Amino acid sequence: MAPETPDTTTTAAVPDPHAGLPVARSQFGLLRQRRFLPFFLVQALGAFNDNVFRQAIIGMLYWLGASSEDKALYASLAPAVFILPYFLFSGLAGQVAEKLEKHRLIRITTAMEIAIMSLAAVGFGLQSLPVLLVALFCTGVQSTLFGPVKYSILPAVLRPEELTGGNGLVEMGTSMSILLGMILGGLLFKLTGELGPWAAGGTVIALAVLGNVVSRLIPRVDAGAPDLNINWNPIPESVHMLRLARRQVAVRNSVLGVSWFWFIGTALTSQLPVYAETWLGGGATLYIFALALFSVGTGAGSLLCEKLSGRTVEIGLVPLGAFGISAFVLDLYFARHALPAATGLDVLGFLRSAGSWRIVMDLTGIGVFAGFFVVPLFALIQSRTPKQELSRVFAGLNIQNSGFIVAGALLPLAAQKLLGWTIPQVFLALAVLNTLVAAWIFTIVPEFLMRFLSWLLVRVLYKLKVRGVERHVPDEGAALITCNHVSYMDALILSASIPRPVRFVMYYRIFNIPIMRWIFKHAKAIPIASAKEDPELLRRAMAEIDAALAEGELVGIFPEGALTKDGEIAPFKSGVEHILERAAARGQDVPVVPMALKGMWSSMWSRRDTRLGRMRVPRRFRAHVEVVADAPLDGASVDAATLEARIRALRGEDA
Template sequence: MAHNQFELLRQRRFAPFFLTQALGAFNDNVYRQAIIGLLFWLEASDDQKTLYATLAPALFILPYFLFSSIAGQIAEKLEKSRVIRITTAMEIAIMSLAAVGFALQSLPVLLVALFCTGVQSTLFGPVKYSILPSVLKPEELTGGNGLVEMGTSVSILLGMLLGGSIFHLAGEYGPYAAGGAVVALAITGNLVSRLIPPAGASAPELRVRWNPLPESIAILRLTRKQLAVRNAVLGVSWFWFVGTVLTSVLPAYAETVLGGGATLYLFALAVFSIGTGIGSMLCEKLSARTVEIGLVPIGALGITAFLVHLYFGRPDAATAQGLDVAGFLAAPGGWRVALDLFGIGLSAGIFVVPLFALIQSRTPKAEMSRVIAGMNIQNALLIVLAAGATLGTQRLLGWSIPQLLLALAVANALVTLWIFSIVPEFAMRFVSWVLVRSLYRLRAKGIEANVPDEGPALIVCNHVSYMDALILAGAIPRPVRFVMYYRIFNIPVMRWIFRTAKAIPIAGAKEDPALMQRAFDEIDAALAEGELVGIFPEGALTKDGGIAAFKSGVEKILERRPVPVVPMALRGMWASMWSRRDGRLGRMRVPRRFRARVEVVAAPPVDGTTATADTLEAQVRALRGDAA
């Protein structure tokens, strides 16, 4: 198992797939930019350039509307590495046609090939993201998605650079060099794809339905089955909306606002793309290798903040023209603009990677490819809307590009607030992430090896502070339903967090027997649904830092449903905020040093048919040791 995302690049279960998808993104952009290069090389008329600029985006995006539903079903029914090999073989045929188009210098042939690349991308899209949960552990999902997004961003940038310069480098042999390059890249991608190990079909019995309209409606409904997944899909689509607006105005922005030309545009695109790649890779570190959707609001706020800062940095047209990169950076505000573009990309990466990981972790495997296909339909719709909004605001309303970017910042804030108001889990995880990361330095041991990747299990742990549930939730990759004393559950502010996290309040038999019975019924129902349930068998916070005797409630749970039990222990919490150590401050203690070091340690699962309160208590004591 990989202990960080970069180790995945050395493992066969991930590395060939990563290279295959990166080569695909690279080749697509080499091809599209090479067509533009051919038009300039031929000194094409303005009508021909306008025809390409109008038709090319439509031809590439149309297959997502027509064939996504079929692509999702195929990716569900067939073994995933086989689907990838099929699509990369298609790429060889398509790029061979494109090579003929370059040799003949025929724009119609090149446009037909461009449509075919859209078909191939449509077929590849569902398997690109649905294969990751099949080859990665839950704790690797965020890092794996971060690498994929980084690889895609860098590949797009490098592809545009190579495609845009190939005619300049090859001179009179430009058409043949362009055709040879795209075919060679397609062949390379197919050869690498043959190294991808089998990943299994998620729904081999699925009957493929070929009518795109009813099946598109059906898979869009699949994306809406779970509220969190539905809004994560919406968040990904909004990411594409923002990205489309930014990248479509960036060439004109570089010329009219920054005072440069093609070179400065490429520099601005590179800064944005590098920021997106770095933000994507940072997610694993920021999330502590869990699916941490609390990062999504951070990314959303960052996008808005940097867009607003960018607007006030350059609200008007440039006074100088023809600046190169050095001249632009030397001009007043040049570094500020570069920092803002980098910050927008960084925030976008932090925003989108946890959304992909959430979709993959919460969607049933037998439906995942179709959910991704439904997301691609929605993405395509938002891309079209973004292009229309960009043209409409500029041509009909007369907005300048800085005004458009400011409007995008406001729209981004409103859309994200709307998403988070519909699904409070995003905001709840954000608040809990801020609390845990600001108050503690968290280290986990044994979580990956001992907490089951799927299926029901009971987590038992010592109880030291009011933050225990949030800390455990931040260390365990899967969602956990925590059972907690109702008085803790009802603490102001924390109550909203616990309720949103679907915690289960419980009371003693003498305090509220009805609440206690409801709690046991809800615990059993959660385990029956294959969820993780976390309990603190001591029944109360420790008063002296030690571990009290475990109550018999854990045995009552296991009598009804003998699931595996994972003993866990919190170390270092007694010297932290919100323990009972300091009586002078009531139940709150100011830590001796800022951000106390805390460890979460897990032992191998215990058979639920043999586990008792006494044996589990002994294991938790041994795990905790002297590190109270």
């Protein structure tokens, strides 16, 4: 069947802000493009330099033979000194990041870094802990200013389908930079001896200068809200930003999820030094090895998100990540909850000891599933937050994160001091607590769990390819999703392809399929029947459709009204026109997004199979299926015939 030429006269004139961006076929292709690579290098260099600096201070204290009181003083003050600016200045930082061009702000913050690291170099030269703590506070101020722009810049320089991959690269770069920075900072004084203070000072200045040079390669990125009036009072503005982050339920709980990630990460990594020495029988090198396993795992999990999500913002990975973290932390408790027989082990000695590879697997697995957990959350916040508020939302996130980080450091310590818990018992408590918190989040926001179930089912049963969905389905506001109807799995496949939740209108007999009914109900699908079958159900369905569109939700319909019987698209019924007329009558112009399912007729659970055939494992298991979306049509003028022609053209010859 030859594809029909689409009628473009009714296409809504919606400008695409990403139209001029080059195309990257994978996340690694972004590393060859100027719109992403300089920013990626700047944020990686910043994280690397911060950790070189902080670890070099520890190295200097040991090099000087500092007393245990001085070491304890630094250990107590350093985290508080670094994190205090997040509480004090995030309100200002979010506004500045919204008002200034993002490339300009990055250059300002990297120039600040040069000045701060020059002060740090003076502190190293004078071997003065107070000067170094002042520089550390200033580093926290600089990080506070950079934080909101770090993530708010990505939606401006990446296409929607690149958000997950871009965030995965940023998380991978950050994790590896932190690890490598700690290693280099810890080695500086050991490798350079008497020249240690000069080597440390010179290194942090050189890295800051390099970051500023690279920042000048970042292309222009406009401000989110250039006319914003800055409120210099930090307290009410911080409260306002926290409220911005909680406006939408999914964004609010994604922000909570990111903060919870920082709590779990801090609680785990803060225990690793003592855990490596006391429970694994090692020393400083074994602690770095344990941290490396966690960091490499997080980087690998972050990179895998794009592959697993099919280049969409797939929050279905979040439940997988949450329960995966719990499983591996729980196994870490069972892997070693008795003191080891040997002590003073290096990495090779540890790897030769009994049960070591199980611990290696657990630490790496925690990192991998942490990547699955946090990357989709960042991408969701970016995709569903209005662009003129995004920097302030991330500033609010940083305020909340800092509180969770403090709690993640203090609560395990309190449990050990006050309750006498061992570190493995802390791990057990974290596994249980993480499971309970995850279950609570997924209960109050069923979208997370529904996305996971649809993602799991679709990717187990099909080989899915998605084209045009991230570009043409609006990030916010109402729209009517329309598609040809081929199988009983169509709604789940579309749910797994569209980043936002969709209220599907489906024939009540399909809605009531055992097991699937539970999924459809919690996904807020709308069962419908014809006027002859159940006029009251039809009335309720139309009222639900009206309410969903009025509230800015996506509504999905299959205009054929039934599954295809022969693989061909049946004539579209007038129901779509009726929905749009009702919307117009209340003053709402709803765009219509045409979509097509390709390859479904030859897949399982279409009517190509007999009823008996649909009940057994089909021969067409893991069929290649494609979802294609086109530019939205103007709901004020589209009719069923035009929409049918557009979807026929999208589908082409492949049903």
